[in-house]
Amino acid sequence: MNGSIGMNSDSISEAVEAAARHLVAVRRVGDSSFVSLPMYYPDGSSVTVRVRRCEGGVSVSDAGFAYEEVADIGAGRSFGRVAGNLSKLADVEVLGHVIRVHAPMEELERAIYDVASTSWRVADEIFRRAEEVDEDTVAEELRSRLVKVFGAAKLREDHKVVGASTNQWEVSAILDTRGAATVFQAVPNHAVSIYRASTAFRDIADLPNPPKLVAVVRNKVELGPKLTLLSQNARVIELEQSDEEFERAAA
């Protein structure tokens, strides 16, 4: 009875079987069968392959769905290169915007898996890069700016600082001026980036002889209350501020 703690084993079996049936779905449209699998693209839609008969067996493709996923966020140009590399690993091919394979009928299951997993990996790789690239872009712009203001010779090649906790932090740039070091960190306006930078700054500030710390953001006003958090252990300037202001921040 459902009033008792937990379900009995028959109920659990039925629930598991029902869940398993729903994990894979097949829908027929025209001459094609669309098989949706229990794998999800980064935005939550099911990885789905299209299966059709062809000479010698079956054609299995992702119907261009991985391309559609990444084109939707303006990353369609990355598709060719990423799909080309990943499809070689699975021995499938890329035709235009489609990942596909032709296989004999007896290899249908394997073909479905290989196309689906490649399609998922392509979308996952490109989405992951899209999430990372914001921080990388701000850091690159910062480094270019620092070279212009201070000269390349004053920037260390090493980007790592060990904090008081002995944790090693990767930072955007380390400047050496008059025997003292200044750490510059590009901080995009994302909560995760801000919290990570604040934690790093606190750890580095606790060193016996800490370097100067400067957070570089796109817009101080847009940070709102998080500006207070960031400024607890670091000076905060904007990427577009003047060369003199950069020099003052490092002084």
Place this chain on the structure above:
Amino acid sequence: MAFPTVVLAEKSIAVFPGWSVPEKGSGAVWFDAPLEIGGVVEPGLVLHGTALLYAPDCNVALELVARGTLTRKRIPLTRIDWRSLRGGHSNQRGRNCGEWSRVRVGHTHIHPFDMNWVVQEERMRGVNLPCAKPIDRALHTFEDVSAYSGKELRINNIDIVTRPKWDYDLFDERVDWNE
């Protein structure tokens, strides 16, 4: 213009460019129609549509897209998926999709702006509208989807978007969408 303002504003399609030629490999067709607000075409703001030419009366997406940054060129704001051949959408754990978190929604659903906008941080959640919920009415035709999308996306002349030039094979089996 801030995204919430864009989403709430009354919009018009400035020009419907027609559906593209089908992509060679996938048979996909699409369009980007620039949108205007108050008679002014907003840079990068488009109604984006996709369909498959060989799969009539299904797999249509209509989406409001804003111009992104240098690094992310397109930012989807709201999307309606109709009879998606990908079988539906799964709202992930910990994605803050409210009552729809961890729920799988069916082939016809909406990714609403307010479920995918993080108010406190003034940014979109994730990269491509990770939260979705079912649509509360049956949409049987392309025109039904178009009308519904016009209302949700606040586009007052969406009827100028024509249906894709689908191939209807008389011998096609009728697909049961359980609507």
